[in-house]
Amino acid sequence: MRAVVLDRWGGDLSVETVPVPDPGPGEVRVDVRACGVTRTVENAIGGGLADDPGLTPRIPGHEFAGVVEAVGDGVTGVEVGDRVLAxxxxxxxxxxxxxxxxxxxxxxxxxxYGVNCEGAYAERAVLPAENALPLPDGASFREGAVAADGVATPIHVCERADVTDDDAVAVLGAAGRIGVHVAQVAALRGATVLAVDVGEERLAHVESVVPGAIGVDASEGDPTDRLAAAAPYGDGPTVVVDTVGKTQPLRAAWESLAMGGRLVTLTTHHDRSLDVPLKEYVVTEASLLGSRYATRDEVVRAARTVADGRVEAVTTGTTDLPGIPEVHRRIREGETHGMTVLDP
Ligand SMILES: [Zn+2]
Incomplete structure (x- = not known):
């Protein structure tokens, strides 16, 4: 079968012919029908998750959906023919x-997955049976690939911050792959969405997906006062979700938070921090929350939200297997927005 192989962490991707893998005990083999080609994978390829040379060469890719075509010994609960997401x-x-x-x-x-074991930039992928979660019939494979991370992560964020219909949620990087789904999940919970991004075109994109979202253009100077003014009760967003990790907008968002507000961070930049005097936490009763991917249950729920149309799975393009290295080059160069999906 064809697969995209990384030679070493931070190295090169190439399209190769490799043996079709057999599922071991407790594993299943999936016919890959869609896989996200994303910045998260780019981070993994660069060694941002693990950099043990012994783990390469490696087939990357983890945000995927497909059909189970073989099961290993001892597998229960997953059968050949099941539609799954990972x-x-x-x-x-x-x-x-x-x-x-x-x-x-x-x-x-x-x-x-895709770092410590072979991933899904391939025609077939083997994964632990417990990582193969049900994809409802109402969801396409493309939607399943988006749900696996792009929607599941926002559901976890909203759980972490306990987002309700009384919240005003500011999403930093609202037009991005994660941001556009955070905005949708927050709106689904009844919250007012303040979409923070750069430029009219990106804000219009968010507003087209999330009716009622209030755009705040971060390219027009310090957004602190505009964020506070855009919140329904004028005392600032009660929740800020940072999908970007840029220090200056993060600081502005922190200062715009309403009393008792929660700032959720889900980026993994090693070298950036938010410098906040301890007194500020006390005076405002603000919370800083980290959010780490999603639980299995949240991935199952993410698949259901896209299956019945509560959340729109937003993608910006497709690629075939040979096109994946070029998509990663463009991600690295900052030439892409949103999410490209492998359609093998
Ligand atoms: Zn455990």
Whole structure:
């Protein structure tokens, strides 16, 4: 079969012919029908998740959906012919966190699909049966690939911040792959959405997907006062979700927060921080929350929200397998917006 192979972390991607993998005990093989080609994978390719040379060469890719075509020994609950989408984390299933359902907090974390094992930039992919989650008939494979991370992560964010219909949620990077779905999930919960991004075109895109979203153009100077004014009660957003990780807008968003506000960060830049004097937390009763991918349950729910149309799975293009290295070059050069999907 054809697959895209990374020679070393931070190295080159090439299209190669490799043997079709057989599922081992507890594993299933999936006929890959759609896979997200995204900045998260680009981060993994660059060694941002793991950089052990022993893990390469490696087939990357984790945000995918397809049809189960073979099952290994001992697999129960997943059958040949099942439509599935993939859970990104390799978790133990036995620790306290896994047992209570907080699988993103697994205490015996085995790493990432497509990093610590072969991924889905391929015609076929093998994964642990417990990582193959049900894709409802109402969802296309493209929608399943988006749900696997692009919608599941926003659901986890909204759970972390306990977003309700009384919230005004400012989304930094609202036109991006994650941001546009955070905006939708927050709106689905009844919150007022303040869409923060750069330029009219990107804001118009968000407003077309999320009716009622209030655009705030971050290219027009410090947005602190405009964010506060755009919130329905004039005292600023109650929740800020940062999908970008740029220090200046983050600081402005922090200062715009309403009393008791929550700032959720989900970027993994190693070298950036938000410098906040401890007194500010006390005086405003503000919270800074980290959000780490999603639980299995949230991925299942993400698939359901796209299947019945509560959330629109937003993508900006498709590619075939040979086109993947070029898509990653464009992601690296900052030439792409939104999400490209592999259609093998
Ligand atoms: Zn665990």
């Amino acid at each position: 859970y990104f984390y390799l978790t133990c299933g036995d620790c306290d966190a896994c047992r209570r359902g907080d699988t993103a907090q697994c205490l015996d974390f085995g790493g990432w």
